[in-house]
Amino acid sequence: MVSGTRPEIIKLAPLYHQLSRCGWARVAWLHTGQHSQMADQILTCFDIDPDISLVRAGDSLLEFGMGCRVQLDALLDRSPWACVIVQGDTESAFQGALAAFYRQIPVAHIEAGLRTHNLLRPFPEEGLRQMIGRIAKFHFSPTSRSRQALLAENVAPHSIWTTGNTVVDAQEWICKRRDIQRRATGRGHMLVTMHRRENWGDDIDHVCAAIADIAARLPDLPVLFPVHLNPVVHGPVHRHLGGLPNVRLTQPLDYLAMQQALADAWLVLTDSGGLQEEAPTFGVPVLVLREETERPEVLEAGCAMLVGAHRQAIMDQVLHLHADAQAYRGMQASVNPFGDGKASQRIAAHLESALRPSRQEASCLSGGSICAEELA
Ligand SMILES: CC(=O)N[C@@H]1[C@@H](OP(=O)(O)OP(=O)(O)OC[C@H]2O[C@@H](n3ccc(=O)[nH]c3=O)[C@H](O)[C@@H]2O)O[C@H](CO)[C@@H](O)[C@@H]1O
Numbered sequence: 216m217v218s219g220t221r222p223e224i225i226k227l228a229p230l231y232h233q234l235s236r237c238g239w240a241r242v243a244w245l246h247t248g249q250h251s252q253m254a255d256q257i258l259t260c261f262d263i264d265p266d267i268s269l270v271r272a273g274d275s276l277l278e279f280g281m282g283c284r285v286q287l288d289a290l291l292d293r294s295p296w297a298c299v300i301v302q303g304d305t306e307s308a309f310q311g312a313l314a315a316f317y318r319q320i321p322v323a324h325i326e327a328g329l330r331t332h333n334l335l336r337p338f339p340e341e342g343l344r345q346m347i348g349r350i351a352k353f354h355f356s357p358t359s360r361s362r363q364a365l366l367a368e369n370v371a372p373h374s375i376w377t378t379g380n381t382v383v384d385a386q387e388w389i390c391k392r393r394d395i396q397r398r399a400t401g402r403g404h405m406l407v408t409m410h411r412r413e414n415w416g417d418d419i420d421h422v423c424a425a426i427a428d429i430a431a432r433l434p435d436l437p438v439l440f441p442v443h444l445n446p447v448v449h450g451p452v453h454r455h456l457g458g459l460p461n462v463r464l465t466q467p468l469d470y471l472a473m474q475q476a477l478a479d480a481w482l483v484l485t486d487s488g489g490l491q492e493e494a495p496t497f498g499v500p501v502l503v504l505r506e507e508t509e510r511p512e513v514l515e516a517g518c519a520m521l522v523g524a525h526r527q528a529i530m531d532q533v534l535h536l537h538a539d540a541q542a543y544r545g546m547q548a549s550v551n552p553f554g555d556g557k558a559s560q561r562i563a564a565h566l567e568s569a570l571r572p573s574r575q576e577a578s579c580l581s582g583g584s585i586c587a588e589e590l591a
Pocket residue numbers: 220221222223225226302303304305308326329337340341408410441442466467468469470471473474486487488489490493509
């Protein structure tokens with residue numbers, strides 16, 4: 216399993232534990248180092264100690280990607296890997312898939328088929344996810360819509376399984392173990408996160424201006440903003456919002472704290488894919504700080520709305536939901552449209568049926584009595 220960023224670790228962790236328990240497979244967790252501090256928090260949260268950690272070859276995405284490719288190829292050459300599992304749309308996922316593809320090792324793509332069909336938004340994730348979809352052998356799509364997107368790209372139907380998103384499995388995993396439930400009295404806070412590349416620059420300024428407007432108009436509404444460590448985000452957010460009495464800027468939260476923050480939220484403002492999928496678990500409405508989403512299911516379920524990075528649109532929607540209790544209730548999801556918490560079980564079962572050696576092969580592999588001719 217090859218991953219490197221916070222969201223990948225969260226969405227691969229349930230599958231890692233599922234496969235580690237099943238007995239028919241030996242699973243290795245490879246961390247690429249794309250995220251460091253944010254990744255360490257999450258790995259600890261999910262009791263995962265990587266079997267292999269790459270050395271990050273540089274700060275730019277180019278240097279990182281090149282370093283990944285060289286190290287991954289050497290590692291894949293060393294052992295007879297049956298499959299490389301990647302998740303989503305990051306550089307780590309793409310490099311893991313590409314290195315496996317060049318060695319003709321089957322690639323299993325988790326969260327396959329999400330599309331905005333706009334290669335510039337999100338950039339470069341939309342392109343990376345499509346390219347992984349081109350070279351993967353096993354496609355695990357969260358919803359029927361993502362399955363349809365793969366079929367429209369001529370991905371073979373028998374190589375696609377619709378399983379739900381493992382993000383809901385991860386929530387269930389942590390909520391059971393750490394007793395996450397709503398503890399806020401009263402309305403709760405407005406939770407804000409931003410990190411997407413296409414929002415960098417003016418868009419961050421516009422969103423921060425909207426949050427400052429809201430903080431001034433609704434002084435009794437606490438705002439919680441865990442600020443992504445990337446300096447392109449961290450700088451402007453602290454410049455615009457630092458020092459406002461009802462806006463709390465924090466370090467990125469560990470996963471446990473983030474789920475508790477979601478459970479206690481009145482409203483979520485985010486450009487995060489994962490948060491669009493997680494908020495419905497707690498029935499919290501989402502205003503998506505993007506022009507499009509590869510999660511239209513959340514819009515169709517009525518529990519999220521696109522507001523882009525438009526200062527006035529963000530302000531209007533927040534004030535509307537704050538004033539109109541009926542409109543707010545209409546956005547509170549009753550079920551999560553992205554999954555039922557059993558996606559990792561389904562994925563593990565499909566991988567077993569596709570990869571587990573037959574009895575004969577297993578015997579031959581272990582040097583047993585059955586010989587190669589019988590296998591032939
Ligand atoms: C285009 C797009 O949408 N791509 C997505 C992107 O992931 P994302 O947009 O969801 O990224 P983030 O928002 O960084 O992560 C979110 C997770 O992090 C937790 N979190 C957040 C803040 C914090 O302070 N503490 C935390 O614990 C939070 O609960 C959630 O689970 O890449 C993934 C990998 O390829 C893809 O799967 C995924 O489609």
